[in-house]
Structures are given as structure tokens and as C-alpha cells.
Amino acid sequence: MCGRYVLHGPQSRLREHFDLRECAEWQARYNIAPQSEVLVIRQRPELGRVGQRVRWGLIPRWAKDAAIGLKLNNARAETVAEKPSFKSSFERHRCLIPANGFYEWQAVEEGGKTRKQPWYIRPAGDGEFLAMAGLLAAWKSPAGADVVTTCVITTTPNGVMAPIHERMPVLLAPGQFDAWLDPASRDVEALRRWLRPAPDAEITAYRVSSRVSNARNEGEDLLAPA
């Protein structure tokens, strides 16, 4: 889960909501897919929270081949603290991935065939942003280029998501941002306990057009209820 999402800003509200000191340029996007550039929020010593563009698809430091990043879009909350691919990132390189919402596909049986119905999930009420829990890794390519990548941590579904899909991204509340982002937070057990499904009251979901299923499609109208 969480293989497609939305970040349209506006950037001024993004900076405000996440209390960013600096933020990279970001063009509104309504169909962000793995392997593309995404905006992450990290905590820099002496500077504070900054927004930075990185590639979605985690390439661990030790990887000899960047191809592993094609598979690591998500990390399971249940095992992220132990898996070799994620362990050191979980201990020292946590980030937030800001989103206005994300998509999930629901398998629907129709006349003996399975159709994939896309849903859009956004904050309930007048909330503007969700904060997905993510990891970062810095990798040096054989050519010597520094490549920073990210992935989204997933967990079991809450009551809103359960009818739609078996997984959902871990969503953190503003009160958790500081401790999650602080590289000095080394209490892995305490951090791991935060990786739980969001309360039902925090999100709402509605059906959208299957046009979102093709990652080439873009635009605000992908959010229209269908």
C-alpha cells in the first residue's frame, strides 16, 4: 500500500503546517508514483525542519545495484526495526512525507471479474495535510553520484481503510513530529510503538475515477468524487 499520493500544497501552508525553515521548490502533483521525485521533511542539526526532494524507492547504503530501490517503496512497520534494508534508516534517518491525501485500490468483484476501484483518502474535516512516516537512505552510485531515497512505512488498516485495503501508511500527528524527526531519538522501541494505524476519525475516503490508475494522468480533477 501507499503507492500513489497527492501533494498540491500550497507551499505557504505546507511550510506553516510543518514549521519548515527551508523548503525545496514543489509543483503541485496529483498522481505521485514510486521512482519519482517526492518532497520529504527531515530535521537538520542547527537548522531545524527542512523540505527536500528525494527519489521514492529506498536504496540502502550498502546496495551495489540501484535496482533494489525499484522494490522498496514501502517498509512494514512490523519489521522495519529489524530488516537489514531498513534498520539503520529507522534508527537514524527518519522523515515525514507530507501529503494532501493518498490513493488506494480496492479489489471489486463484478461478474466474475476483479476490477480495481481507486479511492482517495484525505484528512477528515478541514485538515489539509497528512504526515506519512518515512525513511531516508543516502547511496553513492558507482559513478560517484550521491542519491538520496525514501520509502513509506505501512501498517494494518484502521476502520476507514479496512473495507478498502489490507495496508495503510503510518500517519503521524503533529505532536509526534519532533521526536520522530530528531536523529538523536534512539529509543527504537518507543518509536516502533508509534507505528500504528491512525484513529478512524482522522481520515475520510471516497471513490475517484480510474483515470488515476494510469500514472501518466495528472491534474486536480483526479480528486473529483466518482
Added chain:
DNA sequence: CCAGACGTTGTT
């Protein structure tokens, strides 16, 4: 000890 893998999702 060394060698080899290192992951998630969804579907069957």
C-alpha cells in the same frame, strides 16, 4: 566460519 541475501504488494 564464509556465502549470499537483503523487500512489499497482491494474487494464486
Added chain:
DNA sequence: GTCTGG
């Protein structure tokens, strides 16, 4: 780099 399997 670190863990698992042999």
C-alpha cells in the same frame, strides 16, 4: 552494513 543459512 548486517543477518541468515549452510
Added chain:
DNA sequence: CCAGACGTTGTT
């Protein structure tokens, strides 16, 4: 995540 491609040889 889903959609769409998935190949070689020899010639230009």
C-alpha cells in the same frame, strides 16, 4: 501503486 512491455540480428 498500476500499466505495459517483455527481443535479436544486421543494417542504416
Added chain:
DNA sequence: GTCTGG
């Protein structure tokens, strides 16, 4: 079935 591209 599996990999790549978006």
C-alpha cells in the same frame, strides 16, 4: 510471470 516506466 516478471520487470520497467510513470
